[in-house]
Amino acid sequence: MTVQDVARAGVVTAPRDKSAGNLATVMKEENVGSTIIEDDGRPVGIVTDRDLVMEVLEPREDPTEVTAEDIMTETLTTVQADDGVFEATETMYEQSVRRLPVVDSEGSTAGIVTLDDLLVLLTDEMDNLAGVIEAESPPY
Secondary structure, three states: OEHHHHOEOOOOEEEOOOEHHHHHHHHHHHOOOEEEEEEOOEEEEEEEHHHHHHHHHOOOOOOOOOEHHHHOEOOOOOEEOOOEHHHHHHHHHHHOOOEEEEEOOOOOEEEEEEHHHHHHHHHHHHHHHHHHHHHHOOOO
């Protein structure tokens, strides 16, 4: 199974100059915890709800003055759309990230896969395996 099979295609993106206040509004409206920051359709950073709290709210900054570029994580870890799901989980572990922007062969944003997405997938697979074991086990 590839990352593309589980990734969310309707990813929320914004340019570097978008205000932190606007990012917060969009994240609330879209019910997401992050926004991928793009230049020309390519991911260059990510802003999470935690970034907004730690970099804007807690230091009491003006959310209309702080931009995505000011608070985004620039060392972005991405995965290719055709990478395997287990490769994505390994990348998350190695890089200590919960969200992986998915890029296509040209490096453009194609979606996002989150730790939550992978946990749901793995839970469903474990349920399927448990069903096989239960069906094949003798009654006690």
